[in-house]
Amino acid sequence: MNLILLGPPGAGKGTQAKRLEEKFNIIQLSTGDMLRAAIASGSDVGLKAKSIIDSGGLVSDDVMVQMISERVDQEDCKNGFILDGFPRTVAQAEALDIMLAEKGLKIDHVIELKVDENILFDRIRSRIAETPEAERRSDDTEETLRTRLAVFREQTAPIIPYYADLGALKSVDGMASITEVSDQIDTIVAA
Numbered sequence: 001m002n003l004i005l006l007g008p009p010g011a012g013k014g015t016q017a018k019r020l021e022e023k024f025n026i027i028q029l030s031t032g033d034m035l036r037a038a039i040a041s042g043s044d045v046g047l048k049a050k051s052i053i054d055s056g057g058l059v060s061d062d063v064m065v066q067m068i069s070e071r072v073d074q075e076d077c078k079n080g081f082i083l084d085g086f087p088r089t090v091a092q093a094e095a096l097d098i099m100l101a102e103k104g105l106k107i108d109h110v111i112e113l114k115v116d117e118n119i120l121f122d123r124i125r126s127r128i129a130e131t132p133e134a135e136r137r138s139d140d141t142e143e144t145l146r147t148r149l150a151v152f153r154e155q156t157a158p159i160i161p162y163y164a165d166l167g168a169l170k171s172v173d174g175m176a177s178i179t180e181v182s183d184q185i186d187t188i189v190a191a
């Protein structure tokens with residue numbers, strides 16, 4: 001089973017991806033985590049991505065599509081995967097469709113976590129404030145958060161009608177409790 005989780009930063013995609021990973025023995029593919037690992041390893045991609053991530057912008061579609069394409073080919077993805085943070089533009093979504101078709105794969109469910117942006121902003125702002133500085137992501141600042149939410153609105157949100165038009169989109173209430181969100185997702189996945 002292959003899934004896409006869609007939603008703005010802080011919507012709870014990572015929490016749900018980790019839970020689904022355990023429950024279905026499929027792999028969470030977080031492009032944010034992959035980029036942070038690339039930065040930590042000092043690779044070329046990492047060096048180029050660092051300033052983009054720190055500003056809250058998006059790494060180029062070509063780099064991201066290539067990264068996911070190579071990752072999906074690895075043995076641990078054979079049972080399925082959960083895309084968390086990818087696709088983030090309509091161009092990435094289109095490239096993903098083509099790339100998966102070439103590999104004989106498909107996405108089974110595209111699940112949108114719907115959230116109220118104002119409540120979300122306050123939620124993440126307090127999470128940033130509560131996290132000791134040494135443990136904070138370098139892009140976890142109030143200013144970058146504003147940019148990341150704007151980038152989501154402008155560049156990522158158009159993916160939602162893209163998948164809706166394909167008849168692939170299912171939405172859950174991302175403002176509900178973790179247990180309720182989990183139940184809603186499990187119902188979709190079981191259908």
Ligand code: AMP
Nearest residue numbers: 031032052053057058059064085086088
């Ligand atoms: P995340 O951990 O998903 O919030 O991602 C952190 C940052 O990594 C984002 O703000 C972007 O700069 C970059 N990033 C992650 N995934 C993508 C993607 N699919 N396309 C472009 N940039 C991405």
